[in-house]
Amino acid sequence: MRKQTLPVVSKPVRDLLVKSAREAAANAHCPYSxxxxxxxVLTLDGQIYTGCNVENVSYGLSxxxxxxxxxxxxxxxxxxxxxxxxxxxxxxxxxxxxACRQVLAEFCVPETPVFFxxxxxxxxxxxxxGELLPLAFA
Numbered sequence: 001m002r003k004q005t006l007p008v009v010s011k012p013v014r015d016l017l018v019k020s021a022r023e024a025a026a027n028a029h030c031p032y033s034x035x036x037x038x039x040x041v042l043t044l045d046g047q048i049y050t051g052c053n054v055e056n057v058s059y060g061l062s063x064x065x066x067x068x069x070x071x072x073x074x075x076x077x078x079x080x081x082x083x084x085x086x087x088x089x090x091x092x093x094x095x096x097x098x099a100c101r102q103v104l105a106e107f108c109v110p111e112t113p114v115f116f117x118x119x120x121x122x123x124x125x126x127x128x129x130g131e132l133l134p135l136a137f138a
């Protein structure tokens with residue numbers, strides 16, 4: 001894992017990330033679970049990449065929103081990230097699955113903030129990637 005200094009993510013930037021993730025969730029292809037999820041990743045230079053979950057009838061071929069956003073950023077040449085936002089769920093906010101946590105660990109330091117919120121409004125919770133995945137495979 002590389003060392004990098006993370007900027008402090010201000011409340012306006014956090015809110016923009018969450019808003020971007022909510023907008024991305026509107027594009028989700030989730031006919032089987034009917035559970036739209038959106039994600040946004042913030043690069044160290046301030047760019048935001050978004051993604052949504054894309055399901056397939058063969059669930060193993062589906063892709064989560066977090067990985068979609070991250071893969072879009074990586075395919076554009078980005079390798080270091082300052083923050084992540086995940087939006088999904090109605091009663092309780094969605095949180096990254098284990099596979100997404102491990103993929104995030106490939107490009108984010110343990111101190112990277114991960115924000116999660118419900119699909120429509122409510123409180124924004126947060127944790128660091130290290131708290132979500134304390135013993136990442138390295």
